[in-house]
Amino acid sequence: MKLRRLVDRELPVASCPETCVGRTVTRSGKRTTIVDIARRAEVSISTVSRVLNGRPVSDEVLATRVRKAATELGYRPNVVARDFRRGVTSTIGVVVPDLANPFFPHVLKGLAEEVSAGDHRLLVVDSGEDAEQEPQLVAQLAGSCDGIILCSPRMPQSSLATLPALGVPIVCTNRSVGTLPFGNVGIDSAAGMRQAVAHLAELGHRHIGYLGGPGTSWSEGLRREGLRSAAADHGVRVSATEAGSTSDDGHAKLPGLLDKRVTAVIAFNDLVAIGALARLRELELDVPSQLSVVGFDDIPVAAFLGPPLTTVSLPKEELGRRAWAALHTQLQTGRAPSEELLPAALVVRQSTAAPAG
Amino acid sequence: MKLRRLVDRELPVASCPETCVGRTVTRSGKRTTIVDIARRAEVSISTVSRVLNGRPVSDEVLATRVRKAATELGYRPNVVARDFRRGVTSTIGVVVPDLANPFFPHVLKGLAEEVSAGDHRLLVVDSGEDAEQEPQLVAQLAGSCDGIILCSPRMPQSSLATLPALGVPIVCTNRSVGTLPFGNVGIDSAAGMRQAVAHLAELGHRHIGYLGGPGTSWSEGLRREGLRSAAADHGVRVSATEAGSTSDDGHAKLPGLLDKRVTAVIAFNDLVAIGALARLRELELDVPSQLSVVGFDDIPVAAFLGPPLTTVSLPKEELGRRAWAALHTQLQTGRAPSEELLPAALVVRQSTAAPAG
DNA sequence: CTGAAAGCGCTTACAG
DNA sequence: CTGAAAGCGCTTACAG
Numbered sequence: 001m002k003l004r005r006l007v008d009r010e011l012p013v014a015s016c017p018e019t020c021v022g023r024t025v026t027r028s029g030k031r032t033t034i035v036d037i038a039r040r041a042e043v044s045i046s047t048v049s050r051v052l053n054g055r056p057v058s059d060e061v062l063a064t065r066v067r068k069a070a071t072e073l074g075y076r077p078n079v080v081a082r083d084f085r086r087g088v089t090s091t092i093g094v095v096v097p098d099l100a101n102p103f104f105p106h107v108l109k110g111l112a113e114e115v116s117a118g119d120h121r122l123l124v125v126d127s128g129e130d131a132e133q134e135p136q137l138v139a140q141l142a143g144s145c146d147g148i149i150l151c152s153p154r155m156p157q158s159s160l161a162t163l164p165a166l167g168v169p170i171v172c173t174n175r176s177v178g179t180l181p182f183g184n185v186g187i188d189s190a191a192g193m194r195q196a197v198a199h200l201a202e203l204g205h206r207h208i209g210y211l212g213g214p215g216t217s218w219s220e221g222l223r224r225e226g227l228r229s230a231a232a233d234h235g236v237r238v239s240a241t242e243a244g245s246t247s248d249d250g251h252a253k254l255p256g257l258l259d260k261r262v263t264a265v266i267a268f269n270d271l272v273a274i275g276a277l278a279r280l281r282e283l284e285l286d287v288p289s290q291l292s293v294v295g296f297d298d299i300p301v302a303a304f305l306g307p308p309l310t311t312v313s314l315p316k317e318e319l320g321r322r323a324w325a326a327l328h329t330q331l332q333t334g335r336a337p338s339e340e341l342l343p344a345a346l347v348v349r350q351s352t353a354a355p356a357g
Numbered sequence: 358m359k360l361r362r363l364v365d366r367e368l369p370v371a372s373c374p375e376t377c378v379g380r381t382v383t384r385s386g387k388r389t390t391i392v393d394i395a396r397r398a399e400v401s402i403s404t405v406s407r408v409l410n411g412r413p414v415s416d417e418v419l420a421t422r423v424r425k426a427a428t429e430l431g432y433r434p435n436v437v438a439r440d441f442r443r444g445v446t447s448t449i450g451v452v453v454p455d456l457a458n459p460f461f462p463h464v465l466k467g468l469a470e471e472v473s474a475g476d477h478r479l480l481v482v483d484s485g486e487d488a489e490q491e492p493q494l495v496a497q498l499a500g501s502c503d504g505i506i507l508c509s510p511r512m513p514q515s516s517l518a519t520l521p522a523l524g525v526p527i528v529c530t531n532r533s534v535g536t537l538p539f540g541n542v543g544i545d546s547a548a549g550m551r552q553a554v555a556h557l558a559e560l561g562h563r564h565i566g567y568l569g570g571p572g573t574s575w576s577e578g579l580r581r582e583g584l585r586s587a588a589a590d591h592g593v594r595v596s597a598t599e600a601g602s603t604s605d606d607g608h609a610k611l612p613g614l615l616d617k618r619v620t621a622v623i624a625f626n627d628l629v630a631i632g633a634l635a636r637l638r639e640l641e642l643d644v645p646s647q648l649s650v651v652g653f654d655d656i657p658v659a660a661f662l663g664p665p666l667t668t669v670s671l672p673k674e675e676l677g678r679r680a681w682a683a684l685h686t687q688l689q690t691g692r693a694p695s696e697e698l699l700p701a702a703l704v705v706r707q708s709t710a711a712p713a714g
Numbered sequence: 715c716t717g718a719a720a721g722c723g724c725t726t727a728c729a730g
Numbered sequence: 731c732t733g734a735a736a737g738c739g740c741t742t743a744c745a746g
Contacts (some may be wrong), residue, residue: 031524038697044717049741059715079501081739085439085722099465100657107457113481121501126469144436144478167388207731271658277660300457301628304604304635308665314426390723401733406725416731438723440740 041069080136093123093141093148095134097204101245101271103316107151107173110320111321118328120146125152131216135159142166149173150182155217160253169330173323177217183326185340187319189219189296192312192344193226194233196294199235199310199346203354205264205292209257210240211250211269211276220268223296227266238335241273243272250275258283263302263355264292270299270311277305278350288353298347315342368519383603389430398426408435449684450480450498450505452491458602458628459656460673464508464530466676474596475685477503484511488573492516499523504684506530507539511573530680540683542697544676546576547651549669550583550700553623553651556667556703558591560711562649564620566614567597568607568633570625577625580653584623607632615640620712621649627656627668634662634708645710649697655704665706672699 034300036049041048043062051066052075069075083090092115096104108124115122125147127134131154147169153160156289157178163170164181171183200208210227213220224240231238239260243253250272257265267273273295280287287293287307295302300315322340329337391405398405400419408414408423426432440447449472453461465481471510472479480502484491488511498505504526510517514535520527521538527577557565567584570577581597588595596617600610607629624630632650636642644650645663655670677678679697684696 030401035739044743045740046717046719050716053741056715060717076500078739080441080446082438082741084437084724084738085740087722089437099456099462100459102457103457108456108481109483121480122482123478124465125479126466143433247658251661274658274661277663278665281663301604301631301658304608304631306634306638308635338736392723402724403726403733403735409731410725419732435723439725441722441740442724444724444738582744 022325031078031353032075033078034075037069039177041065059144062357065134070129070224088164088275089144089146090119091121091123091145092324093138093145094124094151095125095127095137095148095153096151097127097129097154099124099126102301103269103314104109106153107317107320107323107346108311109322110317111149112320114324114328115148115232118324123312129154131155131159134203135162135271138163138170139166141166147171149323149327150175151323152219154214156216163317169327169336171323171327171330182337183323183330183336185319185322185326185342186222186336187219187314187344188222188341189312189314189344190222190229192261192296192314192346193223193266194230195327195346196310196312197227197230197234198238199348199352200264200292200294201230201236202265203292203352205236207237207239207262207264209251209260209262209265210238210255211243211265211267211272212240213243213245213272215242217245222267243268245269245271247271247275247278250277251279254279255283258285258291263290264294264352266294266296270302270309271315273309273311273351274301274305277309287351290353294352303349305351307351310349310352311347313347317342318342368551371405378616379540381587381592387681388435389432390435391432391587393430394426397430398422398451413631424491426615430469436559443644444503446503447476448478448480448502449681450482450483450502451493451508452505453488453508454484456481456510459658460626460654460671461508463673464677464680467674468506468681469677471678471681471685475681479597486511487511488516492519495520495527496523501523501701504528504688506680506684507532508680509574509576511571513573520658526684528680528684528687528691530676538693540680540687540693542676542679542683542699543579544671544701545579545698546669546671546701547579547583548584548670548701549571549653550580550623551587552612552701552703553667553669554584554587554593556589556591556705557623557649557651557709558587560709562593564594564596564619564621565619566617567595567621568610568614568624569597569631570600570602570629574602576662580625600625602626602628604628604632604635611636611639615642615648621651621709623651623653625653627652627654627659627666630666630668630708631658631662634666644708647713649712651703651709661704661706664708666708667706668704669701670704671701675699 033043037048038045047067051063057063112122125137127137134155150172152174155163174186177184210338239262241253241256242325254276267276274291285291295309298311302309302311326337391402394405395402405423409418414420469479482494484494491510491512501657507529508529534541596619598610598613607624611633624633630650642648652666652668654670655684659666659668683694
C-alpha cells in the first residue's frame, strides 16, 4: 500500500490539495493515462496512442482533440509501460573503471550527447577499478539495458568471454576483444607514443624512461609497443617500469627511473605525470631543463601545470561518440561492426626540452 | 519486426546456433519467463514469483524445484516488467552541472554506493552548466525516475519552483530551496571559508583577495558570507572579484587581484586556484613566499601541485551519501526531511605562508 | 482510416 | 498454504 501511494506521487499532491496547476493526475487521484485522454477526447485508446506517437491519422480534427486533451490533463507517458510493451529498456549501460579519473567523464560526455539524441538513457556504473567485480556488474546491468559499453574494462579475457551469454550487445573501448562478437573502438596510443618518442629524440634525448600503466591494460600494451618500435627507429634507449594509473604511482616510481639516468620520462597518463612532476619538485630537479616529462590524455589541468605538460592528446569525446555509433549499429543490424582506431596527437607544451649538458 | 528480434536478443543466439551454454532462452527462441519455470517445475506462476522473491513458502520441496528450474533455464527476471507492475522505475536521476569538474564524480561515487545498495539504478545527466536546459532535463528525467537529485543546480529559484508539479521527490545539494518541498543537503563552506581566513590571518596576512565563483551559485554565497564575517572578526581587508569555476577563469582574473596588492588569494575552487597558480608562474611570482594561495574542494591533484595546495576539503562522497539518505527518507515517508549541512575542513599544505616583508 | 481486443511479464489480492 | 485470475499502461496486429 505504502508503495502504491508513492507511485501515485502522493508527495506533491499532498502539498497542494485543491487547485494544483501542472498536476498530472485526474480526479481519481491517479496519474493521467491514455485511457483518461481517450475518454476526454471521445476516441479509442488506439487513436490516442497513434496520435501521440505521431503515426498517420486521417482525421486532423480527432488528432487535435487528442492533443488538446493530453495537454489539458498534463499527460506524461509512462515510459516504463511503453518500454515494457515494446520489449526494450531504452537504456544503455556504461561501465567505467573510475569516474574520478578525468579521462572517463570526457568519454561519457561524448557518449551522453549521442545517446540522448538517440532517445536512450545512460546508466553509468563505476567498477572501482575492480576487475573481479566487473563481470557481475555487467551481468546485473544486462537485465536493465538494451546494450552495454565497457570502457577500458579491467577484467581478464576469460571473464570477457562469458559476457556474450548475457545476450546483450556489447561495445568495448580501449580493449582488444579477440574473436568475441563485441563492437570495438579504441585510440591508437601506439602512434601517439611514437610521436612522443620522436619528439624527444629530435630534442636530443637518447635515454628515455617510461612510467608504465597497469600491466594488464590494453592501452598500456599499445603504448609499450609504440615505445619499442619508436625507440628502435630513433635509436634511443628505454628504461621502463610499471607504475600504475594514479599520481601516487608516478610519485612513487619516478626515483627508480632517475637512478637509471634517463633524461626524459614518458608517463602512462597525465595523472602519473603529475605525480612525477611533484616528486621532481621535491627533489628540486627542474623540468624541462634537467628532465623532460611527457604525459598521456591531455586532461584539462595539463595545460595549467608547472610547467604546462607536453602530452599525447586522446580524442576522449570522440571515443564516446564512436562507441555509441558502434553500439547503435549493433542494435540495428544485430552484427558487431569492425574494429575502429582513433588517432592520438602529441601536444607540445613546456615540460619538454633538449637534455642538459 | 526488426525491433522484436532485437528484443529477443537475437545477436548472441545467432552466434552460437546449437549448444549455447549460459543461454537464457527456451526452445521457443524467446527469453525465459516465469511461465517457462512454472511449466518445468509444475507449479503456478504465482508460486514461482513468490519463491523467487523470497516470500514465505511452506513447501520447501516446491521451492527447491522452482529454484532448480530457474537455474537450469538461466532465468533472469525482466526488470522492466517487474518495475512496470510495481509502478516504480527503480531508478534515481542525478543532474550534475559538469561531470568534468572533479568535484562531481566524487559526489557520484558516494551516491552510487548507497543507491545500488538500495537496489536502485543511477541515471546521470550532465547539464553542461546550462541553467536554461536544466528544467527540461529534470522534466524529462521525471518520467523515468522514482526520485531526482539535483547537484548544485544552476537554474534560478523561479525554475526550481516549477519542479514540484512534476510529482517526483527531489533532493537538492548545495543549494537553498526556500520553502520548496525538497530534501536539502549542503556543505558548510562558510565555516570552511572562515577557517581559511583565520589561517591566513594567523600567518599575518592583512589583505586577502578572493577569486569568486559564479555569482548565482549558492555555495558562492556561503563563501562570500564566511569571507565577510571572518574578515571582520580578524580585521583583514578583502578584495573580491567574480571569476568563475574553471582554471581559465582563475588564470584570467588573478592579475586584477594582484593590482590590489593582496598578499594572499582564496579561490572559489581548486580548479580556479590551479589557473591562478599557472598565472603566477608565468608572472614569476613565487608561491607561497610572494603570494599565498588557498583553494576549495581538495580534488586529488591538489596535493600534487607545485606547490601542494592548501585547500578547504569538502566531504564530497559524504554529500552523495547524505543526498541519497534524504531522498530515501522522502521516498519512504512522503515528506521532505529537514535541511542538513556537512562540515568542511581546511587542509594546510604548502601554498600558504607568512606574507613577504 | 478507427476501434475492440490481445498481450508484453510480472505481482498480488482473492478463492479455495 | 497454492493456484486462477486480474490488471499495471501501453502498442499493435486484426476486424470492420
